Amino acid sequence: MAPRIAVIGGGLSGLSAAYQLRRELPDAEITVHEAAPGTGGKLDTTDFPSGPMELGAEAFIVRRREAADLVDELGLTETLRHPSGRGSAILTGGRLVPMPTGTVMGMPSDVRALDGVLSPAELAVAARERDLPLRWEPGGDVSLGDLASARFGPAVVARLVDPMLGGVYAARSTGLGLREVVPGLAERLDAGAPSLTEAIGALAGASAPGPVFATFDGGYRRFVAALAEASGAAIRTRSEVTGLARAGRAYALRARSESGTATETADLVVVAVPAPRAASLLRGLGGVDDAAAALAGVRTASSAVVAMEVKRTLDLPEHSGVLVATDEPVSFKAMTFSSRKWPHLDTRPGHLVRVSFGRLDDAPDGPLSADDDSLTRTAVSALAEVCGTTPTVLHARVRRWPDGLPEIGPDHARTVAGIREELAAHAPGLELVGAATEGVGVPACIGSARAAARRLAAKWQD
Numbered sequence: 043m044a045p046r047i048a049v050i051g052g053g054l055s056g057l058s059a060a061y062q063l064r065r066e067l068p069d070a071e072i073t074v075h076e077a078a079p080g081t082g083g084k085l086d087t088t089d090f091p092s093g094p095m096e097l098g099a100e101a102f103i104v105r106r107r108e109a110a111d112l113v114d115e116l117g118l119t120e121t122l123r124h125p126s127g128r129g130s131a132i133l134t135g136g137r138l139v140p141m142p143t144g145t146v147m148g149m150p151s152d153v154r155a156l157d158g159v160l161s162p163a164e165l166a167v168a169a170r171e172r173d174l175p176l177r178w179e180p181g182g183d184v185s186l187g188d189l190a191s192a193r194f195g196p197a198v199v200a201r202l203v204d205p206m207l208g209g210v211y212a213a214r215s216t217g218l219g220l221r222e223v224v225p226g227l228a229e230r231l232d233a234g235a236p237s238l239t240e241a242i243g244a245l246a247g248a249s250a251p252g253p254v255f256a257t258f259d260g261g262y263r264r265f266v267a268a269l270a271e272a273s274g275a276a277i278r279t280r281s282e283v284t285g286l287a288r289a290g291r292a293y294a295l296r297a298r299s300e301s302g303t304a305t306e307t308a309d310l311v312v313v314a315v316p317a318p319r320a321a322s323l324l325r326g327l328g329g330v331d332d333a334a335a336a337l338a339g340v341r342t343a344s345s346a347v348v349a350m351e352v353k354r355t356l357d358l359p360e361h362s363g364v365l366v367a368t369d370e371p372v373s374f375k376a377m378t379f380s381s382r383k384w385p386h387l388d389t390r391p392g393h394l395v396r397v398s399f400g401r402l403d404d405a406p407d408g409p410l411s412a413d414d415d416s417l418t419r420t421a422v423s424a425l426a427e428v429c430g431t432t433p434t435v436l437h438a439r440v441r442r443w444p445d446g447l448p449e450i451g452p453d454h455a456r457t458v459a460g461i462r463e464e465l466a467a468h469a470p471g472l473e474l475v476g477a478a479t480e481g482v483g484v485p486a487c488i489g490s491a492r493a494a495a496r497r498l499a500a501k502w503q504d
Contacts, residue, residue, distance in 0.1 A: 044069035045502050046307065048295050049275065050283045050323065051314030052076030053083020054484060055475040057266065058112065058491035059312045060273035066499030072275040073308075075297055077282035081270055084446055085484075087261030088349070090437045092390040094261035095349050097441035099484060100378065100396070101125075101255040106485035108492070110256075116268040121260065123386045124253040131359065134159060134201045134367040138359060138428070144246055147224055148202030149190055151243035160197050167195035172239045180232040183452040186223055187215030193238045205365035208375045210482055211447055213343055213402040214368070219452035222481060259386055286311070286323040293472065310471045310498050314491065316445045317342055317478040329468035333461040340457075340478050342445040345400030346410055348421035349441070351392040352433035356425075358382055358393055364428060373409040374399050374424045392436045397421035402449055414440040448478040455480075473498050 047063055049056045052074045060072050074081070086098035102109045104122075113119055131138040142155040150156055153168040160168060171193045186207075191199045203215045211218060221228040226245045227238075235241035258264050270277055278299065285296035293311050297304055313320050321338035324330050362383035366375050380394035381387045387394055399409040399417065409420060418438050426432040458479050465472055473494035477483075480490035 044071060045309040046070075046292075047072045047310045047312070047498075048283075048293070048306070048308035049074040049312040049314060050286075050295070051083070051312075051476070052078070052081035052270075052277060052279065053314060053476075053487075054085055054266075054269075055477070055487045055491040056083075056312065056314035057081060057269045057273060058488045059314060059473070059475055059495045060275045061112075061269055062492040062495035063310075063312075063499060064272070064274045066496060067502065070310075072273065073306075074270075074273070074275045074277045075281040075283050075295070076277065076279045079279055081277060081279065082262065082266040084443060085262040085266050086441060087263035087266075088439055088441075090349075090351050090394075090439075092351060092392065092437075093387075094263065095351070095380075095394060095439070096257075096261060096396070097347050097349055097439060098443070099262065100380070101257045102484035104253055104256045106483075106489075108485040108489035110485075112269075112488055112492075113265065116265070116272060118258065118265060118268060121258050121264060122256040123259050123384060124256055125362065125383050126385050126388075128360065128362040128382055130363045130365055131361040132159060132201060132205055132365050132367060133370055133372065133428070135370075138361070138364060140361070141365070142202070144243075145202065145206075146227060146242045146245050147186070148198065148204075148206040149194065149227075149238065149242050150198070150202075151239060151246045153194070153239070156198070156202070159201050160195075164195055164197040168198055172237045174237070176231075176235075176237055178231045183219045183221040183228070183455075185216050185452055186218045186220040189220055189238070190215065200369045201367040204368040205376070208365070208368070208401060211343075211450065213341075213447070213449040217341070217402065217449045217451055219450060219454050221452075222450045222454050257384060283323065286313075286326050288327060288469075291471075310502060312473050312475060312491075312494065312498070314475045316476070317448055318445050320474060320476070320478070324465075324469075324474075327469050327472075330464050333464040336457055336461050337474070337478065340454075341402060341449040342478070343400060343402035343404075343447045343449070344410055344442070344444045345398065345447055346417060346440060346442045348397045348399070348418050348438060350395045350397070350418075350421065350425070350433075350438045351390065351436045352395060352425070353392050353436060356393060356429055356431055356433040358395075358429060372424060372427075373420060375401055377424065377428060395425060395433075397424055400443075400447075402447075410442070446477075447482065450478075450481060471498065471501060 324334035
């Protein structure tokens, strides 16, 4: 008998799970419920008058095979485009400083490269790292920010580590686990590297040649559309699943749509929504209270992107973008000069720019409390400060991401393993996927979703 499968959430994780389930169970009846008007989640391409523009994730890491393999399976490899090679800059002390080379997530393999970012006294503190005794428990995990601060000094964290991580995680590095964020570095410490500097040097030196990032000519929407089509799923947009309960060996889903509220039954379920919503759904199942509580304990940050096209009379810096030191008194956290970063976008009538806002623990009256018009004015003002000239805006859009970025703390993998263990015991046939499980980023979400789909299919076929 072919199973009925419900996927709750039509973002990248949900669509990737549906796609893999179609491969594993070709005859399955798969339905994707997405509360928003369209699929894709944080992969969100909009139309500017001059062409497509990303409002969500802009690129993915090519060297992680989860995304690259899926792109190849969908026949989209020829549509990939790579960055120009321009480096980013750090806004610190009111000026732009080129991002130092030889760093890993802002941590240096040679502290001499940090001259210009750190004061002489701060450089002296960072230089002592190689000689400090290193206590490391193989297989363990620690706060990335706490470790970097203790070894290199707090200035390295504020001006390099936090800016590097803020765009992806929207969290301070003190709340992020080293093993989760930079697993290769943890592995070198496990192997006995005598200092953090040496471990970073080994990791940086092992980097493969070729581009690190890629995006799509025509935008992420091409990828989202191809993934949805290949899944063969019935996709219901504006369909919000508000309740989930056991129905014998199956599951009952209560979904609210424009036509009202209805209940349907599914043999297998994939939950692919942000952590707070997922925790709320799990509470309705009964028997998985610990899993729901653990998931609810994953802190999440909201963020917003202001995307603009501005006249080319504005003289953009010769960088791919700007990362902001956390001790810098500005409200934005990053700025991407998309038409500098991506050569295929540099043919537009104007410059394409993205300004990002939102960090974990922002004050209630922080930048995200502003309405769209005010946030756009703030973004324009920030761009003017960086460039020294007020830009003429041709087009602008604001996109907000409530609770979209989870804080992946130390021992997060152990927390997720505990959640999965309880779900397997008390909610068989249900899998949890998304950024709050195996990690943030396009490859991690794809890998998590496809692995979960394979587990579901294997259980059904047993």
